[in-house]
Amino acid sequence: MNDIVSINKELCTGCGVCIKICPQQILYLDKESNTCSVSDQTKCDKLRGCERRCPAGAIRIN
Numbered sequence: 333m334n335d336i337v338s339i340n341k342e343l344c345t346g347c348g349v350c351i352k353i354c355p356q357q358i359l360y361l362d363k364e365s366n367t368c369s370v371s372d373q374t375k376c377d378k379l380r381g382c383e384r385r386c387p388a389g390a391i392r393i394n
């Protein structure tokens with residue numbers, strides 16, 4: 333199964349914008365890589381709020 337929320341770790345700066353705005357609270361900062369990660373793909377509302385707001389263009393909702 334393909335991921336619904338796909339995060340480009342090369343582009344992500346770990347700014348935390350997506351983490352703050354995600355209504356489902358499924359995004360978190362992976363402290364080791366200082367990039368965003370997803371806890372539970374199945375809870376994503378697919379409304380693309382994170383995709384629109386990410387300043388680095390690092391999130392894609394599939």
Ligand code: SF4
Pocket residue numbers: 337353354355356357358359375376377378379380381382383393
């Ligand atoms: S699309 Fe919505 S629910 Fe899914 S990760 Fe982005 S902000 Fe969260």
Ligand code: SF4
Pocket residue numbers: 339343344345346347348349350351367368385386387388389390391
């Ligand atoms: S908003 Fe974009 S750059 Fe910032 S933590 Fe989320 S995915 Fe990374």
